[in-house]
Amino acid sequence: MSHLLSGFPRSVLTPNLVGVARSAFFRRFSVPEPSSPYSSPTCHDFSGTTDMVIQERDHQKLNCILEACKFSSDFRTAFQSHAKIIKFGYGTYPSLITSLVSTYAHCDCLDLAHQLLDEMPYWGFDLITANLIIASLMKVGEFDFAKRVFRKMLRRDVVTWNSMIGGCVRNERFEEALRFFREMLNSNVEPDGFTFASVINGCARLGSSHHAELVHGLMIEKKIQLNFILSSALIDLYSKCGRINTAKKVFNSIQHDDVSVWNSMINGLAIHGLALDAIGVFSQMEMESVSPDSITFIGILTACSHCGLVEQGRRYFDLMRRHYSIQPQLEHYGAMVDLLGRAGLVEEAYAMIKAMPMEPDIVIWRALLSACRNFKNPELGEVAIAKISHLNSGDYILLSNMYCSLEKWDSAERVREMMKRDGVRKNRGRSWVELGGVIHQFKAGDRSHPETGAIYKVLEGLIRRTKLEGFMPATDLVLMDVSDEEREENLNSHSEKLALAYVILKTSPGTEIRVSKNLRTCHDCHCWMKILSRLLSRVIIVRDRIRFHQFEGGLCSCRDYW
Known part of the structure; x- marks a missing residue:
């Protein structure tokens, strides 16, 4: 084992970090802190398995224990294993440091993950390990720290860049994603299909028509082969950039053998309020013997909702169950409640909520609340508010606007007082x-x-x-x-x-x-x-x-x- 540890400084995990780990452990589990920095609160707090693995110097089994901690969110065993690693002198072993960082990040113990990374030799991480750490940090929303790890890496491959670009999109940092993509193009690493899938998604979320054209042109220039994922992404991109005719051209120029391509076109037409076009695409889909899935019907119901096609919406909701044996999910019921609510059929929308075979979620109650505001039904609006467990600013605003439109200033003032009491600030328009x-x-x-x-x-x-x-x-x-x-x-x-x-x-x-x-x-x-x-x-x-x-x-x- 000694040859594996050679070249790594012994001070990676300092006494200061030990103190941080100890304090976090005792705070989390409300255990009285012992006097010795390395002692455990009680003799049974460390598992015999961990002791045995450490003493046998079996680092692979110890990594397995930490992996198990990560996937089971077992904070206690992770802290115990960390203390034992330090006590037995394994604090400089890169794979164990990596496992600890990944486990802490996954278990939301980010203060420990931060300090571990701050005090470790970055050159000790191999490329695969560093990529895994970046992906793990991005997954729990730690964008800034993932970026710090990225900047310290001496070598990067396409997975590294994809982890950063995809992580930016996941964390809604779309302009950052484009900046990293430009930086990647200036490096010696070529983007692949996964890179473009993330970049396209970022451009779509941003609604950037200029970047949409550049990215699509670059795909053609680099001869990136279109699969159903990239084809669907391109249709979605142009739809969300307001260029629905370009989205149609892309759709008509590619293969239609996967349902996701059809879904992207139907959803694109839906958000543009082109319900009849969406219904036409659905009919074409049926003629080409492509079976719709649950997402297809969400798109069709949304299209009907945006255009007030109540009877057509009811027909597709029934068709989904009767002809295609697709059981409605929360999203389908939500689309139907929205369809009925927008059409002013507020009582019928409420009746559908009560008849649902599953518990309605916040989105459904908010759709009803919005309908109550539009059609001035404060009684049912208060029912919807009572069902929303965690009110955000939009919920309060809908209810308050409803009272204001009815000139019920006292009720509107009561809502504003509730916002102040609960510490809710109005979400500013951007x-x-x-x-x-x-x-x-x-x-x-x-x-x-x-x-x-x-x-x-x-x-x-x-x-x-x-x-x-x-x-x-x-x-x-x-x-x-x-x-x-x-x-x-x-x-x-x-x-x-x-x-x-x-x-x-x-x-x-x-x-x-x-x-x-x-x-x-x-x-x-x-x-x-x-x-x-x-x-x-x-x-x-x-x-x-x-x-x-x-x-x-x-x-x-x-x-x-x-």
Whole structure:
């Protein structure tokens, strides 16, 4: 064993780290801390198996014990094994350090994982081990620390880069994913299909049309072979970037032998409010003898929901069970509750929830709450609120907006007091636009942009022009019992209005405008953009949390049903 340990400094796991491990152990399990740094709280706290493995110097079995701790989230045995490793002088053995870091990260003991990595010799990690550590840290959301490990690596392969890029996407750091991809292209490592799958997903989530074209072009240039995963990803990419016609072209140019390709096309059409097109694709799917799966029907039901096709939605829900023997899951019931709720059939939506064979989840209750807000049914809205165990800001806002629209200011104030009591802050609207390959982000009421003065000047001019055309701000949506002027000021600084004003400031007349938003667009902004599209003779495409809206000539593609 000595030749395996040669070259590794004995101070990797210092007394300081031992103290951290001990303190974490005793805090977690409320055990009185002993006087000796290396002693256990009681004699039975360390398993005989661990003792035996250490004394036999069988590092492979010890790794197996740590792996078992990781998969079973056995904190106690992991801490015990750590203490024994230090006590018996194995604190510098790289594979055991790796297992400990991975186990702590997996068990959410990140303070120990951090200090272990801080005090270890990074050159002692082999490539496979380092890749596993990065993947493990990304899995538990420790992006910054995974990046630190990545930067200290002397050698990287395609798995290393894929772990970083995929981890960025998993942790919703989409711009970081693109930066790592650019860095990878400048290295001597060639991207593979897995790389492009992650990058495409990141571009889709970001809605970056510019990067979508670059990445697709690069795939063609590098002769990356399309499989059903990449084909589905490309359709999803163009759909989410607002380029549904390009998504259709991709769909028509590839093989349709896998159901996931059909699902991507149907879902893409659904978020664009093209329900009849989605139904047409489903019919084509049936004619080509491709069996739909549960995801197919989620897409079809969503498409029906966005367009108010209640009877068609009911028919597909029944077809799924009767003809294809697919038992509805939570997502299908959620889509049906959303379909009925959007159509104003709030009581029927509630009846479906009560008839479900499984416990409804938060998403379903929120769909009902949203319907109650839209159709002013506070009694049922309070039922939905009572069923949501962990309220977030959106739930409070829906309920408060409902009371405000009914001018029940006392009830709205009670909701705001509940928010304060529970420490819930309103989720600020955030919108972003892409110009010249650069993403510009705006928050509601934002004044942090370098060109804030010019942006607000353009916005004020646009608001004046829309008012002359008859636009009336929807001040009843503002959840405050304040003057109309204050409410109007609140509405005027919504993030999508700021983003749109910036694009108008920076582009020439007639240029198509694309805006993405993290929340559902409000009724006020929706009405405003319809008028603005007619005034400016420009197409305005907004992707919100739910779907796409294409404003043109004073009309919206959603036909005011969203």
